[in-house]
Amino acid sequence: MSVKTSGRHQTLFDGEPGHPVGVCHLPLEPAYCDLTRQVIFEAIIVAIEGPRFSSKAESNIYRMWGGDVINMTSVPEVILAKEAGICYVSIALTTDYDCWRETGEKVCVADVLRTS
Template identity: 55%
Template sequence: MNYEIKVGIIGGSGLDNPDIISGRIELNVSTPFGPPSDTLIEGTIENVPCILLPRHGKNHDLMPSSINYRANIWALKSVGCTHILASTACGSLKEEVAPGDLIILDGFVDRTKSRHSTFYDNSCGSFSGVCHMPMEPAFCEKTRKILIECAKALNLRCHPSGTCVTIEGPRFSSKAESNIFRSWNCDVVNMTTVPEVVLAKEAGLCYAAVGLVTDYDCWKSSGENVNVPDVLLLFKKNVKRVTDLLTAAVNEIGKRNWDDTLCSLQELIRNNTM
């Protein structure tokens, strides 16, 4: 099967500027799970077909627990996306992962509690049965490697792997929680990777995420605790670096053949659905 590549970009806080897309048109998409976070923006990046979706809405008025993750993934799948590149703000749980660094996630710990984390719950006829999706590897390794290669080529300070713990939010962690996550050897904490990464795999999409480290969470005994203004300020200062990375990655994705990878994802879904 010859797949036509289209890359969905899920923009996190500060990374949802439609100007990265050329030839933009707006798409209003409905899904069986309700509306996605916002209108989809379709166009190209480096001549590769792309779709931009602001995770929190263009006005950033959706808190992490209120995001319709199933509708977002369904919408991107329905308009032909084969890949998703996601950006996410993260708090660091390790001294060596410094604010301003990038991190290409390769694992997660789920500490959410109020989110729909599967399509296979009999709420939609398109997903019948029960899917016991293996989540190792959690992210698409081929897509992750492209992000790593592009970050190196751009001379960005980037950690090639990392485990994130996704919390429910919207509050930040307590110091006790932060220290527990550190004892689990997690690298960063965020509020949006789960269930996004799980749903993308259930949908047969190549999903990878780049985290922008904005703070040291609250585990450090010295320094100020994490707060929204500081997080957004650092994020805005580093938007260009992340945008450059995503642009370069889209270009590389468009150059490669993905037939085997995408066919393997479809086979994985079939083999693990009862």
């Protein structure tokens, strides 16, 4: 089975049976639940569409933006939770350095699986 992080539903207001009716335009600031957020370390997360790793240029841009973690799992989850009124925060395991690093091995699936 292949799990991908692209093309997933990004709203509960999609006309599906049992889903809320109408259109929802929520402010996503703050995106994460403030009460839950106090429990974890605050980091700047850059969410990318997966499944893929960043290019070196993208990785360096994310670092220039102040990004601490690059992931494929905070969107659309945070949006769906916000729409549903669910208290949400993402706690993740860092599996590798991104490709910006000049020394050491480059990120690869085998290393991610070994770490997780």
